[in-house]
Amino acid sequence: xxxxxxxxxxxxxxxxxxxxxxxxxxxxxxxxxxxxxxxxxxxxxxxxxxxxxxxxxxxxxxxxxxxxxxxxxxxxxxxxxxxxxxxxxxxxxxxxxxxxxxxxxxxxxxxxxxxxxxxxxxxxxxxxxxxxxxxxxxxxxxxxxxxxxxxxxxxxxxxxxxxxxxxxxxxxxxxxxxxxxxxxxxxxxxxxxxxxxxxxxxxxxxxxxxxxxxxxxxxxxxxxxxxxxxxxxxxxxxxxxxxxxxxxxxxxxxxxxxxxxxxxxxxxxxxxxxxxxxxxxxxxxxxxxxxxxxxxxxxxxxxxxxxxxxxxxxxxxxxxxxxxxxxxxxxxxxxxxxxxxxxxxxxxxxxxxxxxxxxxxxxxxxxxxxxxxxxxxxxxxxxxxxxxxxxxxxxxxxxxxxxxxxxxxxxx
Numbered sequence: 539x540x541x542x543x544x545x546x547x548x549x550x551x552x553x554x555x556x557x558x559x560x561x562x563x564x565x566x567x568x569x570x571x572x573x574x575x576x577x578x579x580x581x582x583x584x585x586x587x588x589x590x591x592x593x594x595x596x597x598x599x600x601x602x603x604x605x606x607x608x609x610x611x612x613x614x615x616x617x618x619x620x621x622x623x624x625x626x627x628x629x630x631x632x633x634x635x636x637x638x639x640x641x642x643x644x645x646x647x648x649x650x651x652x653x654x655x656x657x658x659x660x661x662x663x664x665x666x667x668x669x670x671x672x673x674x675x676x677x678x679x680x681x682x683x684x685x686x687x688x689x690x691x692x693x694x695x696x697x698x699x700x701x702x703x704x705x706x707x708x709x710x711x712x713x714x715x716x717x718x719x720x721x722x723x724x725x726x727x728x729x730x731x732x733x734x735x736x737x738x739x740x741x742x743x744x745x746x747x748x749x750x751x752x753x754x755x756x757x758x759x760x761x762x763x764x765x766x767x768x769x770x771x772x773x774x775x776x777x778x779x780x781x782x783x784x785x786x787x788x789x790x791x792x793x794x795x796x797x798x799x800x801x802x803x804x805x806x807x808x809x810x811x812x813x814x815x816x817x818x819x820x821x822x823x824x825x826x827x828x829x830x831x832x833x834x835x836x837x838x839x840x841x842x843x844x845x846x847x848x849x850x851x852x853x854x855x856x857x858x859x860x861x862x863x864x865x866x867x868x869x870x871x872x873x874x875x876x877x878x879x880x881x882x883x884x885x886x887x888x889x890x891x892x893x894x895x896x897x898x899x900x901x902x903x904x905x906x907x908x909x910x911x912x913x914x915x916x917x918x919x920x921x922x923x924x925x926x927x928x929x930x931x932x933x934x935x936x937x938x939x940x941x942x943x944x945x946x947x948x949x950x
Contacts, residue, residue, distance in 0.1 A: 561807075566720040567599040567640050571617070573713040578619040578684070584677035585618045586684035586706045587669065592880045593686055593710050595808050598623055598640045602631055604808075605767055611689060612649045618676045626668070650689055662692045666699060673701055684709055711884035715877050717905050721809070722930065725879070725907060726939065728765065728805030729813070729928065733942040735759035735801065736815055743819050745793045749773050753786035756801060765805035769881065772924075773799035775819070780915035780922035781869045795819045796828055798924040810881050812909045813940040814926035818947050828921065831914050832948035835923040838862070838912035842874060843929060846908070846936045851901035856887055862914065869922065871913035878907050878928060906931040907939065923948075 574597055578586060588594050591607045594615050607613055613631075616624045622642035625635050632644045648665040650658060673683055684706030688696070697703060717725070735756045742755060753773040760768060771785040776795040778784050791797060798816040805811055816832060818824045824832075841860040855875070862870045877883035885900070885908075902908075907930050915922025925944070929936035 561723055562720055563599070564639060566718065566724065566807075567638070569718040569720065570596050570599075570713075571623070571640050573716070574617050574710065575619055577709045577713045578617070581684070581704075581709065583619060583682055583684050583704065583709075585616055585672065586686070586709060587614060587616055587672075587688070588706070588710070589614045589685075589687040590707075590710075592808075593707075594625075596710070596714055596880055598625060598635070599638050600625060600627075600635050600641075601766075601808060602628060602634050610649070610651055611687070612651060613647045616672050616676075624672070650692070658691075662689075662695055665689075665692050666695050669696055670699060670701070677701075686710060708884075714879050715884050715906055716903060717879065717907055717930075721879070722905070722907070724807040725809045725811070725928075727807065728803065728809045728811035729939055731760055731763045731765050731805040732756075732801040732803045732811035732813055733940065734763065735803070736813070736942045739799070740817055743791070743797060743817055745795075745819060746790055748788050748790050749775055749778070749786040749797075750788060752791070752797065753799070756799070756803065760803050760805060763806070765803060766808055767804050769802040769804060769810075770800060772802065773797070777920050779816075779924070780919055782871065782913045782915065782922055782924060791819050793819060794822055794825075796824075796831075796921045796923065798922065800924060800926065804881070808880050810878055811928070811940075812878050812882065812926065813928055813942070814911060814924040815942065815944070816923045816925060816948070817945050824948050824950075827919075828923075829948055829950065831916075831919075831921065831923045832925075832945070834862070834866070835912040835914040835925045836944065836949065838914070839910050839925050839927055842910050842912075843927060843936055843938075846902060846910075846929065846931055848902055848904040848931055848933050851899050852885060852887055853899060855902070856889060859889065860912075861889075865916055866914055868917040869913070869915040869919075871911055871924075873911060875908050875910050878909050882909075902931045904931055904933055 589611050591604050595601050597617050613628045614626045625641050625644045626647035627644050629646050635644045682702045682704050684704040686707045738755050773786040774784050775791045775797045779796055779798045800814040803811045838860040845858055859874050872888045874887050876886045909928050911926040913924045928939040
């Protein structure tokens with residue numbers, strides 16, 4: 539099986555390289571806004587209200603306190619079905635939106651942070667007044683407004699005023715799932731950061747270092763090279779690799795341990811590089827059991843990659859996907875594949891996809907970027923192996939985006 543080469547250039551010093559000068563960020567933003575507005579028009583909607591900071595980033599190109607606003611609904615944006623958007627920015631932060639051609643204007647947001655009692659009631663009324671103005675202007679007689687997330691109390695008051703709230707997250711998922719050439723280029727930059735971190739982790743791996751110390755290399759590399767944040771802390775060793783989803787801790791890595799990690803790295807321009815590798819920590823050679831685990835994970839990833847192409851239905855993919863031996867089912871990774879962009883995205887498929895009677899016959903399209911993953915750890919076993927590759931869907935197969943090598947000792 540052959541895969542096309544990646545877009546990024548190994549060896550480029552991304553910490554000093556001026557990518558802003560090379561990437562058409564206006565085209566990047568225009569494509570993303572156009573994708574949202576296409577989905578709005580398909581649904582006959584006048585606009586969508588976005589609170590999720592990842593959705594706001596996608597719609598406008600603007601960012602502000604990304605992690606903090608994931609749990610504090612302090613800023614939001616209204617995207618109309620035609621024309622430019624209206625940003626409601628955190629107080630004192632309007633200057634962060636300067637130069638964004640996606641925006642018609644920037645207003646100060648009305649948040650509900652630490653606002654109990656009468657103060658909260660006043661803010662709810664103020665917020666409802668703002669949103670009603672947008673609905674009257676953009677949403678027509680049916681008063682339908684899409685939204686990804688809305689404060690419960692404020693949403694109830696809005697509905698009482700006659701607004702028909704429509705679920706908007708699926709609209710955004712559909713918009714985000716097809717990538718433009720500019721998006722693919724900036725995702726390639728994030729992959730370059732992640733692969734640099736993989737190389738540094740491999741070079742630094744030695745007995746006596748803690749999992750947390752090894753994971754910190756990923757964090758430091760991302761910060762140094764213009765990245766933004768990391769969504770998980772998944773790096774474990776030895777017996778802590780089974781089951782998966784344990785976070786990096788103070789355990790010291792021992793000779794002969796497997797070390798597994800998942801990058802989950804949000805790099806330059808806010809795009810995610812999600813790849814996984816497992817290394818053997820020497821001295822010595824991997825055991826037969828370690829090689830068996832690694833071989834199964836390697837086979838699963840490559841079998842499932844070989845199935846992918848535009849036009850393949852999600853159902854057909856799930857039916858034909860690799861099947862783990864019975865003694866691995868308890869700990870087997872639930873997700874066969876997921877979309878990737880500014881974060882993990884639509885579609886998300888697992889073998890359980892086939893259990894839903896209403897499972898859609900939707901399928902893969904060209905220029906979807908997806909992650910193909912495997913976790914293999916026996917139900918009562920000691921260690922486990924995590925591997926994951928990012929690929930772009932093409933008319934005839936996939937283009938491999940992540941090319942950092944696998945551990946040859948474990949493949950032997």
